[in-house]
Amino acid sequence: MNDADLVARRKATLGPTYQNFYDQPLHLVRGSGTKLWDVDGRQYIDCYNNVVSVGHCHPRVVEALCKQAATLNTHTRYLHAGIVELGEMLVARMPAAIDTCIFTCTGSEANDLATQIARHVTGNQGMVVTESSYHGVSELTRRLSTDSYPERDRPDWLAVIEPPNLYRGPWQRDDPTAAQKYLQQARSQLDLLEQRGHKPAAVMIDLVWDSNGPLVAPDDYLPGLCAEVRKRGGLVIADEVQAGYCRSGEHWWTSDVYGLKPDILTCGKPMGAGHPLAVMATKRAIIDAYSEQYHYFNTFGGNPVSAAVGKAVIDVIDSEGLLQNARETGAYLEAGLRELATRHDVIGDIQGRGLFWGLDMVTDQETRTAFSESQMRHLGSLIVEQGVITGTSGRYGQILKLRPPLVFSRTDADQTLAAIDSALRKLEL
Ligand SMILES: Cc1ncc(COP(=O)(O)O)c(C=O)c1O
Structure with a gap:
């Protein structure tokens, strides 16, 4: 069964309230810690799902x-x-x-x-x-x-x-x-x-x-x-x-x-x-x-x-000292995000704490015009192409939301920052 069939069956059987993230919906089949794998065996870093607080499928x-x-x-x-x-x-x-x-x-x-x-x-x-x-x-x-x-x-x-x-x-x-x-x-x-x-x-x-x-x-x-x-x-x-x-x-x-x-x-x-x-x-x-x-x-x-x-x-x-990890890895992630903001004018503002950060995406620093829904969707797709899963929120849907499991590591943070950097460079071309 290919993904197109599954999408069609999903639409036929489930109510339209079930929406997929991404134009090309992710078909995930396995998770461990901060990692997720899709049906083709591709690995992603999960920088979005707080529900799995201690990481996907924690053995204990x-x-x-x-x-x-x-x-x-x-x-x-x-x-x-x-x-x-x-x-x-x-x-x-x-x-x-x-x-x-x-x-x-x-x-x-x-x-x-x-x-x-x-x-x-x-x-x-x-x-x-x-x-x-x-x-x-x-x-x-x-x-x-x-x-x-x-x-x-x-x-x-x-x-x-x-x-x-x-x-x-x-x-x-x-x-x-x-x-x-x-x-x-x-x-x-x-x-x-x-x-x-x-x-x-x-x-x-x-x-x-x-x-x-x-x-x-x-x-x-x-x-x-x-x-x-x-x-x-x-x-x-x-x-x-x-x-x-x-x-x-x-x-x-x-x-x-x-x-x-x-x-x-x-x-x-x-x-x-x-x-x-x-x-x-x-x-x-x-x-x-x-x-x-x-x-x-x-x-x-x-x-x-x-x-x-x-x-x-x-x-x-x-x-596992996850409160401390949220503090320390969160501070590391924050520093990386603030550095990104010095190089990308589309990041209008950064707010958050610990392991919950939001980048307010703007088309213009002066007017603070928010990214449109389609711009945010495009940005999310560019990031996921780099193997990192993020989300959106905000009153205008303009916030790039980073809210990973509490086991998120510095290596995960580095890869996430690199993926956002690369996506923003593509966006600004
Ligand atoms: C702040 C807040 N309160 C309540 C809820 C509702 O929780 P649930 O989806 O488990 O019913 C949510 C869910 O997203 C939430 O974000």
Whole structure:
């Protein structure tokens, strides 16, 4: 069967929501660490997939999964040590005061539950998110995902604030009062929310603003925003689906990078290194208040196989020093990217931390005109031709996104930088 046949069968059988990256879709058949291989045996460096946090098919994760799958897999209505141990391992790493976990399978479910809990315990209905946010696919989390539907369909309980983009946003790096101006804009959106009859139940923030960037907020912005929401009776939900699990290279959670003390923290993607595992973690008093009225049972969430995988992922991160690797290899990658920017005018800006970087691609440094979708697609194809897999994001789809597994090495970084360099040279010809 050739790729064209597979594409045709895929189109015939699956909904049009299944899209492929690249004009010539990659047909991957094997992965190991940071490497992927296609059906023709060609090797790629994976500089995009954070879900496989500890690398593709990590032997210890695979072993834990197989062993538990061959022993027992049920649900959480029976006593089993796995889910308790995973919960304990996570709580030991959580930001201050977060001491209780509820496991789900996806980040969407975790954010959906977080929103329901915040609404119940505060008695408020309003939710605060940023422009071009993404928080999931359930009915509720889709409404919180302002990048997923037209502005005119926004519910009146939603306050949408400007993310602190110091390159592309209304207030930029050269303005020392930028943080205050972003905060002021948030305050006015909160005022409008209240005028529409809704007090905030919570602000939900993706702490890397992945769908906008990644972005790095000015230091005093997030504490100010959280204080403002709390003053009006709302909770703080840190969506660490993208930002968590050592991605920043500084702490397990980006909440701790900013000194935030969220009331609820959600995570998903990296927790199972490819296995569907996610969590909604909060303070005991909050979940107790919710549980007085509601039950929550997630058929697959936290089952013995998922728990075994989740524990193995944490063990690998610790024993292989992957937080430190994210910091050190991330710094090395950053230095290389900044050097590239000195030679390629199409790199307008670089933002990120640890092993999550975004290059804001522009056709003109002065006007900051963003690369078009087709220019970004072309750039991605030129990079993949060099054997490196990258991604795109950003409000205009103009960000070249680098977000590799945490086992990314200096050699991987060198090859990635060389591939981007070569692609940009071809692009500029
Ligand atoms: C910041 C953020 N939150 C939530 C989600 C939803 O997670 P899931 O796809 O596991 O439902 C995503 C997924 O991309 C995400 O990036």
